Amino acid sequence: MKLLEDRIREEGVVKDGDVLKVDMFLNHQMDVALFREMAKEWKRLFDGEGVNKILTIEASGIGIACIAAEEFGCKVVFAKKTQGKNLDGELLTTQITSFTKGRVFDVIVAKKFLGPEDRVLIIDDFLANGCALEGLISIVRDSGATLVGCGIAVEKGFQVGGKKIRDMGVHLESLAIVDKMNADGSITFRQ
Amino acid sequence: MKLLEDRIREEGVVKDGDVLKVDMFLNHQMDVALFREMAKEWKRLFDGEGVNKILTIEASGIGIACIAAEEFGCKVVFAKKTQGKNLDGELLTTQITSFTKGRVFDVIVAKKFLGPEDRVLIIDDFLANGCALEGLISIVRDSGATLVGCGIAVEKGFQVGGKKIRDMGVHLESLAIVDKMNADGSITFRQ
Numbered sequence: 001m002k003l004l005e006d007r008i009r010e011e012g013v014v015k016d017g018d019v020l021k022v023d024m025f026l027n028h029q030m031d032v033a034l035f036r037e038m039a040k041e042w043k044r045l046f047d048g049e050g051v052n053k054i055l056t057i058e059a060s061g062i063g064i065a066c067i068a069a070e071e072f073g074c075k076v077v078f079a080k081k082t083q084g085k086n087l088d089g090e091l092l093t094t095q096i097t098s099f100t101k102g103r104v105f106d107v108i109v110a111k112k113f114l115g116p117e118d119r120v121l122i123i124d125d126f127l128a129n130g131c132a133l134e135g136l137i138s139i140v141r142d143s144g145a146t147l148v149g150c151g152i153a154v155e156k157g158f159q160v161g162g163k164k165i166r167d168m169g170v171h172l173e174s175l176a177i178v179d180k181m182n183a184d185g186s187i188t189f190r191q
Numbered sequence: 192m193k194l195l196e197d198r199i200r201e202e203g204v205v206k207d208g209d210v211l212k213v214d215m216f217l218n219h220q221m222d223v224a225l226f227r228e229m230a231k232e233w234k235r236l237f238d239g240e241g242v243n244k245i246l247t248i249e250a251s252g253i254g255i256a257c258i259a260a261e262e263f264g265c266k267v268v269f270a271k272k273t274q275g276k277n278l279d280g281e282l283l284t285t286q287i288t289s290f291t292k293g294r295v296f297d298v299i300v301a302k303k304f305l306g307p308e309d310r311v312l313i314i315d316d317f318l319a320n321g322c323a324l325e326g327l328i329s330i331v332r333d334s335g336a337t338l339v340g341c342g343i344a345v346e347k348g349f350q351v352g353g354k355k356i357r358d359m360g361v362h363l364e365s366l367a368i369v370d371k372m373n374a375d376g377s378i379t380f381r382q
Contacts, residue, residue, distance in 0.1 A: 029304045030253075030267040032260045058250035062221075063267065066254040069223045076221040076254065082292075101273075113220045 001041050001175040004153065005189050007034060014181045018156070026153060027060035027125050035067040038175055042151040043071040045173045046121055049148045053077060053118040055140060057107065057132055064153060065123040072121070077113045079136060081105040092142050096135035099128070107135050114143035127152040127174060130161025137170065154178065157190050192232050192366040195344065196380050198225060205372045209347070217344060218251035218316050226258040229366055233342040234262040236364045237312055240339045244268060244309040246331060248298065248323055255344060256314040263312070268304045270327060272296040283333050287326035290319070298326050305334035318343040318365060321352025328361065345369065348381050 011024040025031040051072045056065035057079040069076045082105065090111040097104050114120065122136045133150060140147045149171030155162050157177040165172045177190035202215040216222040242263045247256035248270040260267045273296065281302040288295050305311065313327045324341060331338045340362030346353050348368040356363050368381035 023301065025266075028268065028271070028301060030257060030260070030269065032257050032267060033264075035257065036261070059253060059269065059271070062250060062253040063257040063269075066221060066223050066226065066257050067261075069221070070227070070258075073224075075216075076223060077219065078221065078250065078254075080219070080250070110214065110219060 001038065003034065003037055004176045007031075008154065008176055008178070008189075009187060012187065014185045014187065018158070018181060020154070020156070020178060020181060020187075022154060026064075030063045032063070032067060035064050038064060038153060039068040039071045041175060042068050042121070042123070042173065046072075046149055046151065046171075049121075050119045051121040051148050053114065053120050053145070054123050055079065055109070055114070055120050055136055056123045057081070057136060060126075061124040064125060068121075068123050068151065077109060079107045079109045079139065081107060092139045094135040094138045094142075096131045098131070107132075107139070109139050109143075111143065114140065114145045116144040116146075118143070118145035119148050120145045121148050122150040123152075124150070125153045127155040127161045127165070127172075128159045130159075130164045133161060133165055137165075137168070149173065151175075192229065194225065194228055195367045198222075199345065199367055199369070199380075200378060203378065205376045205378065209349070209372060211345070211347070211369060211372060211378075213345060217255075221254045223254070223258060226255050229255060229344060230259040230262045232366060233259050233312070233314070233364065237263075237340055237342065237362075240312075241310045242312040242339050244305065244311050244336070245314050246270065246300070246305070246311050246327055247314045248272070248327060251317075252315040255316060259312075259314050259342065268300060270298045270300050270330065272298060283330045285326040285329050285333075287322045289322070298323075298330070300330050300334075302334065305331065305336045307335040307337075309334070309336035310339050311336045312339050313341040314343075315341070316344045318346040318352045318356070318363075319350045321350075321355045324352060324356055328356075328359070340364065342366075 013021040152174040155174035180188035204212040343365040346365035348370040371379035
């Protein structure tokens with residue numbers, strides 16, 4: 001998606017250790033006008049697939065998921081990374097490793113929010129090694145819901161996540177795929 | 192706001208320890224059609240105040256903040272509860288105590304996202320003891336930005352937060368104020 005690639009080129013910052021900071025518009029400050037265009041693109045890419053629930057994971061997936069949900073006319077469920085006092089009842093759980101945060105999270109969704117009647121689109125901001133997405137996919141499968149696919153904002157195409165998820169046969173649509181972050185700070189996108 | 196009060200009556204669950212669960216539509220599953228109506232109401236209540244930035248805190252404030260930001264035509268910044276590897280540069284920081292999670296969080300916003308040119312509306316899902324909101328207010332003040340006010344979805348009127356914030360002279364608008372959660376599970380809203 002050219003609009004997103006342009007924003008990454010203009011406002012993204014390449015840091016040591018293959019870190020790409022997009023906190024100007026995606027995951028700390030959030031540009032909801034851009035989110036609306038991204039949402040329309042996911043709607044186009046998954047149109048006619050009967051999506052009736054969007055699943056994401058806290059925290060930075062929530063904004064894009066909510067805007068996307070308006071396009072699909074459905075509700076959002078966000079997976080929680082720790083079990084708070086207010087979360088009880090039957091739970092769908094998995095574990096994911098966050099390399100950014102350097103630790104393992106328990107990830108939880110209340111069972112009552114995902115079931116066989118749901119056709120689920122997973123939305124998240126980043127796809128790198130794919131651990132978070134694999135966790136969300138396993139939650140969808142455990143729930144008995146149908147996984148329609150995954151919509152990602154920024155995929156790091158030089159990490160294994162995208163290949164892993166596509167090799168599982170999942171319909172994955174990343175709006176921008178970064179194939180290379182160059183020493184001069186420029187970014188090469190997949191065509 | 193009658194629409195929100197009705198949803199709390201219909202789908203809210205009163206639990207021991209003055210806990211009100213609204214996870215069906217507000218903070219685990221998220222009903223974005225309801226969020227749109229809430230956003231319009233905040234827009235009406237803060238219209239003409241020149242809001243050009245919305246500040247919220249992860250995780251459950253993000254969805255309502257993003258939908259509200261479209262009404263105001265501005266960006267969202269969400270405060271983060273811990274310092275990840277990807278957050279660097281100069282930071283605005285404070286600490287808040289979460290009674291729900293039973294611990295103290297460092298709360299962080301990158302300085303570059305809030306400054307004297309900003310007229311900030313703080314949006315959050317819940318107001319109880321007011322610790323989170325006080326933390327966000329102190330971040331706005333430290334940044335040099337102007338605090339326009341605070342828009343809350345559900346205020347627990349029997350806890351001290353709302354009074355504390357209003358006594359500070361802050362323009363606080365809660366869309367539903369729960370004055371009492373009764374033993375039979377019914378809820379009394381402030382008129």
